[in-house]
Amino acid sequence: MRVIALMCYKNIKFEIKFIEMHNQPEWFIKISPLARVPILMVGDDIVLFESDAIMEYIDEITSPQIMPSDPLQKALDRGKFEYASEIMKNMSIFVFSQDEEKFFKHKELLKTNFEQVEKWLENKKYMNGDQISLVDFCFIPVFVNLSIFKPVIQNCDLTKNLPKFNKYGETLLQLPCSKAARVPDYELLVVEGVKKINSYLFRSNPCFFKSIQQSNNSCLGK
Structure with missing residues (x-):
């Protein structure tokens, strides 16, 4: 993505x-x-x-180049590339885990991850300031996946008291390129995958998944 x-x-x-x-x-x-x-x-x-x-x-x-030219900032950003990937790994386990203990373990890991991102965003719109840079694209999948399960995420308090993190996510999701990058029916495929394996997230939030299914059926009926 x-x-x-x-x-x-x-x-x-x-x-x-x-x-x-x-x-x-x-x-x-x-x-x-x-x-x-x-x-x-x-x-x-x-x-x-x-x-x-x-x-x-x-x-x-291609132009314009948006990776910083400064060697130190470039190294810092490459570290954040990897950090975004680590968040996606933890999120995948959190969403798809069938085991309750593993679910709650990765919930806490995600909270720590999000708190770290909040610190990096101190007084900044994007990771490196007011202008988008290459590292910001690494975080687009994070917020796309968070948006799929937004009610569940809110109930879990994963993004509570993280105003800069949440604003950053809104900014990234509003980018036209963010919307264009999604696989067709991406949200539906993820939700169906969670249901199919009967994950802990699915078992503990039946009303949410039922509403998603009803909404999808309604759209198909139009």
Whole structure:
């Protein structure tokens, strides 16, 4: 998602192929070193892999470049790239875990993660100030996924008393490139996945998931 958001932000023309990770096509397995998405094919022979490496490449070959040029700030931002990925890992376990203990463990980890982001945003609109930079694109998936389960997240107090964090999320979600980067029916696919495995989140919030299902059925009936 972060890579597509960046390409949309920079108005880069691209062709996208969606991969079912439980049913990977043979051609994808052959060219993806880690057998996971995303990858970026440059020409016929070069395959770039890992989101952060792809993003830096895209930024370096297009204008305007939004990765800081200062070596120290660049190193700090690369650390935050990884921190955003860690948040996504913790969030995935929180959302999909079938185990109650693991659910609450990762709830606390997420609260710590969000509090750290709140500190980084001191008196700033974006991570590095008033202008968007490459590191901000790493956090778009975090807030997209938070928005899917917003009522549940609020009930869990995960984002309570974090005004800068919440405002930052609103700013990122309002970006046109953020909306354009989502896989078709992304929210529905995530919700259906949570229901399918009967996760602790699903079991403890039946009313929320029932309302999502009713809303989806209503839309399909129009």
